[in-house]
């Protein structure tokens with residue numbers, strides 16, 4: 001039967017790969033930065049500050065850019081957000097700082113805060129002198145689990161306060177989803193790795209790779225051996241569709257494929273289907289759709305069960321996917337993944353609608369989309385809690401995530417948590433950085449009291 | 450369209466837009482290009498005696514403000530660096546080819562009657578329309594006892610002007626320096642000496658910036674800098690004040706004025722003319738954008754005059770002069786308060802912080818579950834205009850006149866004036 005799956009590597013030329021996976025938003029040069037900086041009004045009680053989860057003093061850093069005080073600008077940013085460089089690249093600014101910018105009101109054109117932030121942070125990242133100093137050593141030791149944005153932000157702030165930090169990271173590299181998850185064209189040129197190095201320059205932080213909580217270490221041991229513990233494990237699990245055909249060949253978790261892509265040093269060696277179906281409506285769905293398209297897939301169809309407003313991907317990201325040639329179909333849910341010879345051939349979807357009570361339901365009408373590859377991107381979830389392996393007390397949960405108070409303290413008095421694994425998280429890099437910072441401040445108060 | 454032909458001190462031009470004595474008028478090539486572009490007249494780059502002066506390399510400094518280049522401009526050039534006979538020959542040729550344009554020749558020679566008599570005779574032969582005495586150059590030439598070194602001493606101005614009137618039939622314009630405490634001294638001296646008109650302002654003593662790497666002022670010449678002459682948009686307010694002072698001075702009554710200083714467009718020109726200027730002269734704006742800017746000056750002024758019903762320049766020339774007065778005659782009882790158009794407001798808070806930190810605490814910052822609102826407290830507002838100036842949204846804050854029922858009263862009449870209290874005792 002002529003139904004062989006068409007999955008192949010090397011669909012593009014080398015220069016196409018290079019172009020498709022280089023910086024989506026090229027950096028501003030000095031002249032462009034000065035012009036953009038001059039657009040900022042230096043607002044009083046600036047709404048943009050309030051809209052930044054880490055509370056960066058945006059008018060202040062932009063004013064410093066405009067006077068060529070780039071070091072001062074970067075310091076303003078990094079003081080509040082040590083991953084200001086990553087955030088400048090990955091934040092959905094259109095729903096954060098830039099949405100709040102007062103220049104939207106009259107001109108619908110906010111100050112390009114993200115690009116300016118990148119201009120300032122890029123300038124100091126390669127600088128010889130690390131822009132932070134450690135306080136006098138306190139002799140206290142803190143264990144951090146997970147070297148993602150939450151864990152690294154927490155570790156850096158703790159080190160700054162004079163504490164010594166050991167970070168236990170399950171994977172071979174630090175950086176969390178900055179290293180393994182964010183779309184390649186947002187953080188090209190090994191940026192995640194360079195940023196980790198930058199953060200570690202402060203000193204006093206030891207990263208132990210290949211150390212997984214629950215496998216190699218236990219929470220109880222950490223609590224015994226350290227003065228405080230911070231949990232920043234993110235979401236290790238992937239939600240399943242629970243559908244017939246889900247285990248056929250050619251059906252992938254989007255995050256696993258993205259991790260492979262991010263770790264690949266030769267994109268031409270990555271096989272990709274001619275026809276790709278993506279199921280989901282968030283960041284991950286958009287990212288896998290665009291990246292497979294940019295790897296040379298011919299038809300990429302993203303199917304989401306509700307309308308565009310309900311997608312957790314922002315309008316800007318949806319538009320970005322469409323501009324990249326991704327076809328987005330709304331109001332349809334997967335019913336069955338069909339295959340032949342143990343490999344997917346197509347996905348059957350049923351149209352959906354809201355009933356009078358606003359509940360989503362199928363209409364009974366179905367259609368099918370042919371596929372060589374199917375990506376599941378309906379969300380990640382926290383892996384079962386690690387304290388099963390040695391923890392004597394249970395962490396209080398909130399749904400599937402760890403419950404924390406405003407200071408990111410868990411139900412255990414010496415354990416804090418933050419980032420994607422806590423219930424209050426917004427699942428954004430910038431929110432994880434803020435969690436780590438808040439927790440570190442709380443831990444510092446705890447250790448010094 | 451309105452008639453914008455210009456006649457000042459008997460010098461006629463098809464429009465009031467002249468190029469000031471400077472690099473744009475340094476030689477035939479430039480001036481012919483200017484006339485082709487439409488300029489009404491030129492004041493030729495200042496002539497001196499041979500041998501010609503020598504200029505340094507690296508001559509201009511500029512002030513970029515908030516991305517606006519050449520908001521202010523300065524130079525350390527001297528007068529023409531070409532031989533006198535070359536300039537005179539070219540002047541004669543251009544005047545012959547462009548008889549309808551104003552050709553004024555700027556001059557600067559040592560302060561001896563003989564020197565002035567000599568050069569005037571040679572200029573007369575070119576059939577130029579007038580001469581302009583450069584008593585303004587603030588650098589280089591002043592160190593040699595010329596330029597502003599003369600312009601700062603009214604007696605010298607009067608003396609040299611008198612010589613020029615004696616030895617020439619041409620109208621004499623006296624170009625004044627702003628580097629004085631009161632421009633009326635030099636202006637009155639020019640009039641007393643028989644000047645047909647004054648031109649002002651020349652450039653202002655200035656240091657544009659300091660190069661912090663080499664620790665020297667700019668423009669830098671081999672590691673050193675010297676003060677230069679400041680001009681461009683930034684000096685317009687200073688120039689207009691000086692023009693207005695002369696225009697409203699009874700002793701200078703009837704003395705025609707050629708306005709100079711930061712004029713870049715028809716509106717600037719109209720402002721100078723409303724303060725009494727008969728013609729206007731432009732340098733920096735032309736050096737920044739080229740001669741073509743005169744097109745907008747010509748039709749912009751014409752359309753504006755049409756809109757206002759002015760048929761000729763005389764219809765509005767000096768119209769603002771009667772409204773320039775001394776502080777003591779302003780109406781103390783006049784009252785305005787700021788008003789914010791909430792529909793236009795973008796909540797930047799600049800009005801609040803300006804008034805709160807530096808003025809009268811008259812704009813309240815309100816926050817009502819996350820949404821900001823800025824509201825004027827009428828009782829606290831003194832009507833200073835600061836908020837209106839800082840607001841980035843055009844027309845969002847206006848100053849509204851308050852009808853307080855009080856009649857006109859100025860400071861000389863005000864009982865709070867200690868002088869009046871003394872008189873009453």
Ligand SMILES: Cc1cc2nc3c(=O)[nH]c(=O)nc-3n(C[C@H](O)[C@H](O)[C@H](O)COP(=O)(O)OP(=O)(O)OC[C@H]3O[C@@H](n4cnc5c(N)ncnc54)[C@H](O)[C@@H]3O)c2cc1C
Pocket residue numbers: 090091092145146147148149150151168169170171174175176177178181182183186211212213214232233234235236255258283284287386418419420421426427428429430432
């Ligand atoms: C595909 C994708 C694209 C995204 N794009 C964006 C974007 O463009 N912009 C944005 O703001 N956000 C984006 N996000 C979300 C963002 O990446 C996360 O919110 C952020 O990384 C959360 O940081 P974290 O530190 O909590 O978790 P993570 O980044 O997940 O880091 C957790 C770390 O803990 C380690 N770990 C896990 N379990 C253990 C264990 N048991 N023991 C030891 N170590 C462990 C992991 O290996 C990892 O290094 C994206 C997410 C995904 C999945």
Ligand SMILES: Cc1cc2nc3c(=O)[nH]c(=O)nc-3n(C[C@H](O)[C@H](O)[C@H](O)COP(=O)(O)O)c2cc1C
Pocket residue numbers: none
């Ligand atoms: C509204 C206003 C009022 C001023 N009043 C005075 C004054 O009373 N006495 C004084 O010496 N200078 C006064 N100045 C001048 C300032 O002190 C300062 O010299 C001038 O503004 C130049 O500085 P700047 O333009 O860089 O701000 C005043 C300036 C402003 C703007």
Ligand code: SF4
Pocket residue numbers: 039040041042043046047048049058059062100101102103111113797
């Ligand atoms: S809201 Fe916009 S204009 Fe105002 S400070 Fe922030 S970036 Fe600048």
Ligand code: SF4
Pocket residue numbers: 786787803804808809810811812825829830831832833834835836837
């Ligand atoms: S006019 Fe002056 S005093 Fe009145 S509100 Fe505005 S800034 Fe304040």
Ligand code: SF4
Pocket residue numbers: 789793794795796797798799800801823839840841842845846
């Ligand atoms: S300065 Fe203007 S726009 Fe800004 S808050 Fe005040 S009134 Fe509104």
